[in-house]
Structure formats: structure tokens, C-alpha cells
Amino acid sequence: MTDRPDVLVLRKAAHGMPIEQYAAALRERLPHHEVTLARTPEQEREGIRDAEIVTGMWLTDDLLDEAEALRLFACGYAGTGHLPRERLAQLDVTVTNASGVHGPNIGEHVLGAILAFSRRFHEGFRRQRRNEWRSFETHELQGSTVTVVGLGAIGESTVNRLAGFDVETIGVRYSPEKGGPTDRVVGFEDDDLHDALAETEYLVLACPLTETTQGLIGTSELVTLPPEAVVVNVARGPVLDTDALVTALQRGWIRGASLDVTDPEPLPADHELWDLGNVQITPHNAGHTPEYYGRLADIVASNVRHVTESGEYDGLANQVPL
Template identity: 35%
Template sequence: MIINCMPRSVLSQEEADLLRELSSEEIVDLEKMSDAESFYEKVEAVIPPFRYKAEDLMPMKNLKWVQSFSAGVNTHPLSYLKENEIVLTNTRGVHAPQMTDHIMGMILAFSRDFLPAIRHQKERRWSHEYRLTELRGKELLIVGAGSIGQLLAKKAKAFDMTVVGLKRTPEELQDFDQVLPLEHMLSAMETADYIVILAPLTKDTRGMVGEEAFQRMKKEAVLINLGRGPLVEEEALIRALAEGRIRGAGLDVFHKEPLPEESPLWDLENVLLTPHLGGFSDGTNRRAVELMAENIKRFRQGEKLQNVVDLHLGY
């Protein structure tokens, strides 16, 4: 038996029905995992909510597979899954089109100085006091050159940007001028005009962009984070922005979400904020449903699943 515990606000009834249709599987929709109490022993696979605990899985003695609805898996009980040899898969790849659109939108907003332009429009102020730049020849550093980073590189190349990628295991990649090991991050930041954070959140990457990183960045550099909030030391970022040590930041993820009302980020004029919506679009759920349906078919046929997470690495 497969149970689906994604909230209806994310995966609609129509989409859940489509998953059943495409997978030819009788999936049981539940509001929470504890609603499966009367048939725990029958549960073989779970599509869990975004946040849950190992205790939610413990009664399911025959559980073999967890299918995450998101690409990031830092909210999953990885240690429990590893200890009990439960396979975890994610939806890596389905978020790439909209996330890369979102990132390019932020890059263009800084390149053409849309933030002050929007403020001046509200003030009915006609001004030519803008820092207007071109993307042609500008250097884009992608920290985390996975599937999203690779599509971003393709889009950046359409603007004639120079693209440098950072990857745990560097390799030659299409649309990248250079791919470096992740440990070269600080030196790579010294020449970048736009720095995009797309790395997974693990114990090794938490706080990877801190005070030293901001000291190394160019004064005209823009930091964009669509990975996870804790990848960046928020207090160090706020200081760098407030002191004008970098040009600005585009942020879709934060240490605490929703972003607290008292956060200085709300009031900084060189910050573009979006409320963790970079991964959503009118096409996201369809791609996710199709991927999960394919995995369900593979699960039933005993074939290798797509997007298996390395539980030792955490992504």
C-alpha cells in the first residue's frame, strides 16, 4: 500500500487523482500519517508532508520507500531512513524551469536597477539616477552545479554571461566556462558579479557563505540564494548589505520562515525578497506527479527508482 500525506493546499485532489491514474496504483490519501494506524503493517511507501519525524514512520514495519515531494531533503529523518534501509527519493529536476526563471528575474532586476525604479514609480518621481549595467561579459558563479544550476547556466549563456560552477565532484559541463571543486568557493567569489547559491543543505554546507565570503566579494557583487536559508550566515549578510560592501541580494529562502517582522532584511533597499516561492509555478506539480508516477511503476516492478538520495551525503 502507498499512502499520500501531502496537504491539499500543495497537491490538489485533482493532482492526487492524476497520480493514481498515471501510476495505475490505488494510493490512499490521508491528512496525516497517523491516520494509517489501522493498517500500518500494509504501508510499503509514503509520500510524506514537508515536515515529519522518525516517530511517524516507526509503526510502519514494512515501509520500504519514501518519495519526497520536494528536491531538498534536509527536513527528512535521514538517520532513521539510513538505519532502517528505507529508500528516499526526491523530485530533483521538476523545479529547474521556474527556479532558473526566478533567478534570472532577480539578476535582471539588479542589472537594470528595477528596485529603485519601482520605489520612484510609487513616489511619482522621474529620475535617471540608476546603476544600469549589461549582463554581457558579467561573471555568474553558481554554487551547486546540479540540474538547476545547469539549466541556469544555459539561460545565462543566452545573455552572453561568463559562467563558473562549483561542484563537489567537478566535471566538464555544457554551458559552463569552468567547473571548480566546492572548496574553491572563496577564491571564485572574488571575481564574480552574480553569485547564486543552489547547494543542498547538509552539515558540511550549513553556514558556508559567511563573513569571509562577504569580505572576498566585489563591491558590485549580488548574492542570490534559492537553495536553503541556513547556507548563508544571515547576520553576516545583513552587515554586508547595510554597510554597502556588496551591491545587493536576492533572497527566496531564510533562516526562519516566515521571515520575522523584526528582520532588518525587510527594510534594506538593496534586497529583493520573495517568500520561498521560487520552486512553484503552473507546471511544477504536473512534472512532480509524472515523476512520482514513474517511480511508483518502477517500485512495483522492482526496478531502480529515479532520484535516489544518498543518505550518507544528505542529497
Template identity: 35%
Template sequence: MPLPSSSCRVAVLVGPERGFDVDSIDPTIRQQLEQHVQLVDYETAKASAETEPVDVIATFAHVLVGKELVTALSPSRALKAVVNYGVGVDHINLDEMRELGIPVCNTPGVLSGATADMAWALLMACARNIVQCDAYCRSDAYTVYRNMIFLGRDVHHKTIGIVGLGRIGTEIARRAKGFHMRILYHNRSPNKDAEDKLGATLVSLDDLLKESDYVVLVCPCTPETTGLISTPQLKLMKSTAFLVNIARGPVVDTDALVAALQSKEIAGAGLDVTDPEPLPLGHPLRTLDNVVLAPHRGSATAEARAAMAQLVIDNVLAAARGTPLLTRCA
């Protein structure tokens, strides 16, 4: 396989500010790519775009990518690919990329297990009051054993409702089967494999919300799923049910969720993502005792992040060589 030319220019964009601090993500990415391609930051790429257009854009930490950005960095529209670190691509305007004929790839598969584990960590923390128990054990209040404090809820033999039964959702269902749970799911299309192997049952969103003891959101964030869970949906849930969101913050109406948690309309929530993210200081979700919060850590294991980094490297080099991308999503 031919090696890419070192003249291949790759714009590395990190976070909302489109910085160049890829080492904060994983230093191996820069180290490996610099052996084969020329890495440039946003300002350098933009200033020299007319004479040296960018060949590949590599995005990290939810950089907004659309026609305007592509035109600024590659006015001749010579861009070979947008390579995204992460499976979610809601920050990339896929319609505009298709219009421009620019392929987009992400890092699916390698993070499914880790993200499913995170969903279960939040689910179990909610069900068994782990955060509250930890705080209590560290406090001066814990001086004698008390039998009936911090009573939780069973997980085994309960009903889990998974909204979005793709790769990650299927891994969540696989774990639920080990807990002898009844598995309901809501999806754009049936997942026959999960039905056959895991006993999952496809239902409407309303029925899933009404019947589930644990509702786990794993769907992509799209115009159709933005605000998918709001006041009407929360009212359908059991008062003893928990909501776990590992999808994207905007899938849930934050104000509606706060109201439901404050009134105990639902038992609690485990949130790896929020809207906005991070939450402002003093936000009610930071203070409610029936919420478990995590700072968007779904795929954050050493193993998953190493695999994600390698996929980014492989996809960038494939684009530079002109060979097929490994994980094209659009």
C-alpha cells in the same frame, strides 16, 4: 505491469504540521493515487500502525522525516519508500533511512529549468532595480522622465559564480553563456561536461567570491554547507556584487548577510529562501531596499509542478508494486 493493491497504505504528510491537505499542493495527486492505493493521514496512520503499518510515506512541503516518524507509522519496519515532492531532501534524515534500509526518492530534473529561471529572475531584478522601478512607477513621484535614476549594473560580459553545479546550476550556467558571461563554479567534484560545453571554470570558494559580480547559491543544505556564506565570505565579495540564494536559507548566515547589506559591503541580494522562513514581521530583510525577496518559488511554474506531481505519483505506485523507484536519491 501489475497494479498495486488498494490495501497498500500511503501516509500523506504535508508541511510541518503533517497535515493531509494534499489538494493544496496538487489535487491530481490525490485523485490519481486514490484509484490504486489507500491514502491515510498522519493521525490515522499512527493510531493503526500496529495492525496496519504504512507501506509508503509521501511527503510535501518539508516534513521532517526520521527514524522516530518511520517507527511511529510503520513499527514493523515494512515501509517500502519515502517519496518526496521536491528535489531537496535536507528535511529527511538520509543516514537514518539508510540504516533502516528504506529507499528515498525525490523529483529531480523536471524542475531544473524552472528553478534556474527563478535564479535569473532574482539576478536581473537585483541588477536592474526592477522592484524599486516598479514601486516608483506606481507612485505619485513619477511625473517626469529622469535620466539618471535607478542606474543598475550590466549582466552581460560580467562574471557569475555558481556554488553547486548540479542539474540546476548547469541550467543557470547555460543561461549565463547566452549573456556572454565568464562562468566560475565551486563544486564537490568537477563538472567536465559544463567545462567543455559552457566554458565553466572550477575554482575555490574564496576565489569565486572574490572574482564574481553575481554569486548564485544552488548547493544542497547539509551540515557542511550550513552557514557556508557568513561574515568572512561576504567580506571577500566585491562591494558591487550581488548574492542570489535559491538553495536553502541556512546556507547563508542571516545576521551576517543583514550586516553586509546594511553597510553596503555587498551591493544587494536576491533571496528565494531565508532563515528563518518565512521571515518574522519587522525583520531587517523585509525593509532593506537592496534586497529582492520571493517566498520560496524556485520550481513554482505550472509545468514544473505538474511534472513533479506526476513523478510523485509514479514513484508511489512503483513502491506499491515493488518495482524500482524512478528517481531514487538514497
């Protein structure tokens, strides 16, 4: 057993929830460690000087300048592209992320969006606001094909929640030979992707933003989708070409879109997407869940215990290659 390293929690909160809740969740799971919350820039600068383990949503170069003992940064987000990764690698700092934290809540968000378009709840809401008792046509999810791009924790959670709806599922991933929970798995090659899109009623984007996925769904892909298709984006805005999407929605190339992320983001108040009746927009809100800090603390506390018992800052859960 090694000395118990202290844990420093940085001040930036996630999803509008007080960062104090995260610190409290870590203290509950690590009763024999000192968990310190830095609530001001000065406290961050002072605290990081001697901290071996730091956790938070961001870590700037200026703050790294003050770090003298840092061995592990446990990022509170699943994505780490905003971190100074090259410098962290040079300093031999291990980085972990929050992958898996969002699986249940974003899976539920996607399922809700699909059901809303299937039963056309948005049209029901419009008629309710007008006090209008008049029937409207709807759709059935049963028998549809749902294509999920990205089979990480969020994609897998989405597929699992679709299991009881009698749908055909297609997964799209970098390494299709790995398989997945879907009925079929294809790669990102143009022909394979377009073959899948041609039979897709609901297209779910749940992949990370990379060179491969940036602009993945543009004019050609939207034209390939059937006219009754709905696009659900819980990935990142730039995965879906915004101008092409607007054109597709206006011209009836697809039936609708549910967007939790946009490009640009935040979506400007005068953007035409706001005024399209076949678009559902949420403000990057799918990741919000009251369980966020608890799930994140489970991952981080497990890694802290690993370090305490082994003295090793390698082989950690959610370790990110730098």
C-alpha cells in the same frame, strides 16, 4: 509482472497547493493502481499499516510506528534531512526525493532576480509609487561573470537560462573534475572559491545545506566580492551568514541581495533586512510552480511502474542513499 502495489499519499501539501492535486496527478499516471489520499491523521495511521509505497512531504517516527509493509517512501521535497533517515535505513525502506522538480521555476526566479538588479527595477518601482518621472542609472548583464554554487538541477537550469545573455559563468561544486555546463568549474577550496568570487558580479547560491556549505559565504567571502556584486540565495538561509550580509549591504561591500531563503526563516517582521533598499525578499517562494505536482508525479509514477514490473525497490530514479 508482480502484483500492483498500492500508493498512499500523505496529507501535507506543498507550496500552498491542495494535496488533492498531487493525488489526482498520480491517479492519472497510474490508472491501474489504487492511489489513496489520507486527509486526516487517523487515515494516515490506518493507511500506512498495509501500504508498500507511501509518498508525501514528511514522514514522522510516530507514523513509522504504524508501518508494517513499507518498502518505499517517495519524498515530495528535494531535501530529505527532515526525515528519520537512520530509522528508515534500519527498516530497509528505500527513499526517493523530488530532485529536478524545481529546475525550471527556480532557474527562472534566479534569472528574474539578476535582471531586476541589472536594470534596477526595484528603483523604478519606488519612483512609480511616488509618481516620479525621473531617470536613474542602470547596469548591463552582458559581459558580467555569474558564479553558480551548486550544479545540480537548479544550478544547471540557471546556467542554461543565462546562455543567451553573453555572460561568463563559473560553477562551484564538490567534484570539480566532473565539469559542468559553466565556462569554468572550481571546487570549495578557499583559494579556488575566493579566486572566483573576486571576479563575480552575480553570485547565485543553489547548493544543498551541508557541513561544507553551512556559513559558506561570510565576511571574508563578501569582502572578496567586487562592490558591484549581487548575491542571489535560493539554496538555504544558513549557507549565507546573515549578520555578515547585513554589514556588507549597509557598508556597500556589495551592491545588493535577492533572498528567497533567510536565516532565521521566516524572517522576523522587525528584522533589519526588510528595511534595506538594496534587498529583494521573497518568502521561500522560488519553488512555487503550478507544474510542481505534475513533475513530482512523473518521477513517482515511473518508480512505481519499475517496482510493478521488476519487483525491485532498488535502482529507482532519485534514490537517496541512507
